Every structure is written in C-alpha cells, then in structure tokens.
Amino acid sequence: MGKSTNTKRKDGRYCKQKVIGRDENGKRIVKSFYDTNWTRLEKSVAQYEGSGLLGLVEQKYTIEDCYNSWIATKYSLADSTIRNYQSAFKQLGNLRYKLIGECRPMDIQTLYAELRKKKNPWVIEGLHIVLKQVFEFAKNNDIIPKNIINVIEAPKKVRGKRRGLTEEERQAFDLAMSKMNTWQQNFVMMCMLTGMRRNEILALTKRDIDFTNGVIHVNKMVAYKDNGEPYIKNSLKTEAGFRNIPLFTELRERIGPYVKSLPYDDAFLFVTKTGTLISNGNFESRWRTILKKVNQFLPENKTTSVTPHYFRHDFATNLFYAGVDLKAIQYIMGHTSLNITMNIYTELRINIQDVNAQFSTYQKTGQSKVSQTFPKRKIQHPKYRMVKPYFVNA
Secondary structure, three states: OOOEEEEEOOOOOEEEEEEEEEOOOOOEEEEEEEEOOHHHHHHHHHHHHHOOOOOHHHHOOEHHHHHHHHHOOOOOOOHHHHHHHHHHHHOOHHHHHOEHHHOOHHHHHHHHHHHHOOOOHHHHHHHHHHHHHHHHHHHHOOOOOOOHHHHOOOOOOOOOOOOOOOHHHHHHHHHHHHHOOHHHHHHHHHHHHHOOOHHHHOOOEHHHEEOOOOEEEEOOEEEEOOOOOEEEEOOOOOHHHOEEEEOOHHHHHHHHHHHHOOOOOOOEOOEOOOOOEOOHHHHHHHHHHHHHHHHHHOOHHHOOOOOHHHHHHHHHHHHHHOOOOHHHHHHHHOOOOHHHHHHHOOOOOOOHHHHHHHHHHHHHHOOOOOOOOOOOOOOOOOOOOOOOOOOOOO
C-alpha cells in the first residue's frame, strides 16, 4: 500500500507519486505531490497518509461496502460466527454509510462512548473485533493507507469467571432425573459424562456410539441457517474437534438400551417427535423444561439457569481431579491448545488442607497422583547448617 516513485522535474520541483487505490476496473489510482523542497514534500506526503483520506475519498467506498466485501471472503466460518459478525456490525449504526477513507479514530471512539451507556461491554468488543478486520481488509486492498482501528483503545471488559456446576446443582440434577422423560435423561447424561458441545451432541447418530471399541465418534455438528432451520454440518469448530472420546461405563449402561433400540445406524439420538433435527427454539424450550424440573430440588433463592456448556466446564475439571493427563483432557475436550484446557476449564475447587496433605505425601514418596506420565522422583532433602548472624560478634 502506498508505493511511491520519486523524481525531480525540469522546473526544479520534486515530484512524489503514490498509489492510493484502484478504480472499479482494478486499475491503480496514482496521486502526485510537488514541492521545490524535498523535506517539505516528504512532510506533505506523510500528512496526507496520516489523514486517513488516502484512497477512498477518490473511490467513494463506504465502511459498509468494505464490510460486505470482507464478509464475502469468510465462507469457511461457521454460520453462527457469521451471524455474530453481522449482529456486531449492526451496532455501527449510520456510521456504516460513512466513506471509510474519511473515518477518523474520533468517530469510532465517540460511538464506543455512546454504546457504553446502553450496551454490554461484550457488544462493543464484538464490534471492535469486526471493525479491526474490515479496516485491515481495506488497507490490504489499497483502499486506505492505514488501519485506524489499531490506534483506538479497545473497550475495557470484565470477563466473568467460567464455572461448572455447584454441588447443590449436581444433586438437584441427580434428583430430577426421576422426573425427566427418556429424551431429557439421555441428553443430560451425555452432557455430564462426555463434555461435548451442545450441537455436537444433537448431531450424534447410532453409528457414532461405538460400543465395540468403547468410544464416541465426534465428527459433525448441528448448525442453523439464517431462518433458524437446522442442518448437519460435517465440520466442527476447529480441526481439534474431530475426536474419539471415551464411552464411560456409567454412560454406556444408562444410554445403551436407548441407543440400541434405534431402527438404523444413521438414526439421530436426539430428534423431535416427528423425527426431524432439533431447532434452536425447540431446544431452548426443552432445556427450560429440564431446568424447571431441576429447580424443584433447589431453594427458591438458589434456582439455577445453567446451560449445557456448564457441564462441559464441569466435566473437564472432574477429569483433572480424576488424575487424567492434561494432554488427554485437551484431546477429549477438542481444544486446539493446552492453554485453553488449563486456563478455562480447570477452575479448581481448592481445599488448602487437601493441598497441604497431598504436597506432604509427594515430598515423602516422590510419587505423583495427578498423572501417570510423571515418573517417581527421588527426594533429596537439603542438609542445613546453622549460620551465625552477621551482627553477632565472633
């Protein structure tokens, strides 16, 4: 972006030409700068580049034009991600019609200030993420000289602490099982004992429950079209999402009869009464019914509104407590990196007395109880000697 050529004319003036964009036919648009003093010329060019006017003042592209071109390149993203981007961009309001080359950092900062008065910080952060990519796209396509979003202070946000279930919630779900129908019982059990994402569970078929090898094949998910219609997407959130996870004994015993009763291998485990995929609205209704039954076993001031994703956090942390290796947990959960596993899903329920006892045992025996990958080590206690304080006379 902004490639230039430098020449000195016969009349003594210096000339500097810069590519400031392209026309509708893809031909480069060049702007020429003149001055008899080279230093002043350089300063003029620098001021023009820093003004944000380079490119689209001539080309008349709005921020919305650039957004539409950018989003068209995101065909590989999940439909839900595209919808999130669209929802975030709507927060731009009428500013979307502004020429992108005329947009100043002040315009965006003013918008953020207004949104802070009435919107959640997460909404502003979503818009900031989208704008940063749109302006970068415009810059890379010779439309603007620089990405002004890079100099704008990102909105401050406070991340809520992710958690699993409380002990009271676990007990309530256990007690409510007797009040649930087969669909509800099996879905909750899948959440509890697989750590799978909701839309991964909804896409499971009889073939995916491999009783012979004791695994569940995770290889697809339910996604939703713009009109809310569900369909099977043969791709997952990331490549790490494709995995074979353990079919634990308790889960095998609970869902085995139900799965084996399904008429054919490609039959889905969780469908509507008419045999169709579960829509988002249908699922929300079913989950509210489940929570209504669970809340019968909780005090009125402690009713729960957990989502299936809470079970995912809970399951990962329980794997850690069970002594499963962190790399194995990463694989089972379908995380792309170990940092995600450690930073998000192992919110440990710390008991200082237990930590003290466990560390003392480890110091004495050298044997780790967290992972079998840690070898037993030989403890060599240091030999201490008394040292006379410096202020004591010899």
